[in-house]
Amino acid sequence: MFLDRSEAGEKLAKCLLGYKDEKPLVLALPRGGVPVAFEVAQALQAPLDLLLVRKIGAPHHAELAVAAVADGKEPRLVVNRDVADSLKVDDEYLQAAAKRELAEIERRRLRYAVGQSHPDVKDRTVIVVDDGIATGATAKAALILLRAARPKTIILAIPVAAPSTLKEFENLADHVVCLETPADFYAVGAHYREFPQISDEQVIKLLKSAMAWA
Template sequence: MFEARDVFADRQDAGRRLATAVAKYADANPLVLALPRGGVPVGFEVASALGATLDILIVRKIGAPGHAEYGIGAVVDGANPQVVLNEEAMRIVRPSSDYLEAEKNRQLAEIERRRETYMEGRPPVPVEDRTVILVDDGIATGGTVKAALRSLRRAGARRIILAVPVAPPDTIEALAQEADEIVCLSTPEAFRAVGLHYENFEQTSDEEVVSLLHRARSIPVRPQ
């Protein structure tokens, strides 16, 4: 049985509690990056509390030839989109360079389509020399988050903070080398699924994402 502190009412509750945990970064002009869709309601609360800019970071998996669910890498959007490859999977699969290039371009097109849907054509906020707080509604295996963190490092972020409400302890340990700091409110040993740690874990819709990102543009950014 979970303790009360391990359960969040909804993503808004999780975001408010997470905002308190990262409040020390409010004066660092942080950029809050949320992983859509479920990370956006959480990230909105964090950005609102910190007086920070909110943007999204879209990650698209590159699947193995003939086995799309087996990830061999990922494409991560941003001012300069990054391709992050899983070295172990690459050694096993050995995909051709033509396949990788085609998949990269296909996923980049999908990223652009989603960014157009969510951000109405606004370009990504550059992360170079910024303190970045990467937010999701929870982590299970961590593959997507790892790709996102590595892309932020390559893009020149000055400091990277991973902030999530809940994740299994072994996943947090595996990600420790990828971020400068990890803030995770709950790391239950008996972790089975992110949704079990929420009373309300209804799927976040595209419409909700668009609405929150629109509202985020009116957040008063804390003066530096």
């Protein structure tokens, strides 16, 4: 469906050009969302920043998202109650995991050199970008945190998403832009020809490059 994240970002950017005059802020969900968001920010000549969120995996099933925690002045823990209840995941596990992930978020904030303060989104049009959505746990946490900061408009922009999951975002974002919602959705990476892990160094390089127009 997409060659790589950069191509997906270029295609996504074409659908977002109508927001250029609103001087939006583009927020990427690292690390996979950064190369996609970079292309969007460049096309819109918009500043690029990060929305730091970490998934909390289920016990013995790290890839299964049972919750997610988002950074901010008041960090938010968002729990996927259906998964948590079915696996009997208790609050003690969730709180301990959230503490660990918040420490990792702080490490990344310092590593990426994005500053100690959080992006000022109040009364702004904000475009949140990721490389795709499967369960949506991390994106949900990000949007809930973002809404509390009172932006003017929230646009969720993703190249690909599971159809059933995407419906859950209609009340979390003001607008949702998604290029593809395949019925046979299995995993985000399955819809990219090239889907490597993104390193910290790549994130830092793209953030620095975006300063050229921001």
